[in-house]
Amino acid sequence: MKLSARGHYGLIAMAYLAQRENEGPIPIKTIAVAEQIPDQFLEQILFTMRKAGLVTSVRGPRGGYRLSRPSDQITAGEVIKALEGPIAPVECLNTDETEECCRKTDTCTTRFVWEKLRDTMVAVLDNITLREIAERGSPLFELESK
Numbered sequence: 843m844k845l846s847a848r849g850h851y852g853l854i855a856m857a858y859l860a861q862r863e864n865e866g867p868i869p870i871k872t873i874a875v876a877e878q879i880p881d882q883f884l885e886q887i888l889f890t891m892r893k894a895g896l897v898t899s900v901r902g903p904r905g906g907y908r909l910s911r912p913s914d915q916i917t918a919g920e921v922i923k924a925l926e927g928p929i930a931p932v933e934c935l936n937t938d939e940t941e942e943c944c945r946k947t948d949t950c951t952t953r954f955v956w957e958k959l960r961d962t963m964v965a966v967l968d969n970i971t972l973r974e975i976a977e978r979g980s981p982l983f984e985l986e987s988k
Contacts, residue, residue, distance in 0.1 A: 845926065851879045852887045852925040853918060853975070859897065860913035860976035867899070867906035887925065894924035913976060919967035929964050932956045 854877050862868055870888065874881045888907050891897045896916055897907045909916060923929065935956055 849922050849926045853921050855884060855887060856921050856972055857975045859909050860972035863909050863913050867908050869906040890925055913973040914971045916972045917968050918970040922967055929960060931959050935960055
């Protein structure tokens with residue numbers, strides 16, 4: 843499974859908000875410039891994050907985005923699933939139980955490998971919070987001096 847730019851940038855933007863969670867709403871332009879994410883792309887990402895209930899938006903001259911919950915209560919898994927959909931290393935793990943993705947669905951000898959990989963990936967992502975990501979990043983004074 844390869845993470846798209848949408849998922850990658852989304853996690854970066856959410857970590858940025860986590861680093862500044864006590865500063866109030868952060869404008870899209872500020873995030874876009876700091877993290878080198880195209881404005882319009884970031885706007886789409888944050889719209890999705892708002893629909894998923896992970897961020898809130900504030901309108902007006904002092905408006906912007908902020909996390910909807912404390913950063914230690916939002917996981918990387920929530921962010922990735924909101925932007926990428928279900929996590930699955932192969933397409934057949936995304937299909938409904940009644941659907942068949944190929945002729946070998948009932949006799950697939952490798953399905954358990956993909957299920958174990960998916961379950962491991964989900965467990966890792968669901969156990970990493972935005973606070974952990976923000977704390978492991980570069981200190982803010984280093985980021986802002988670049």
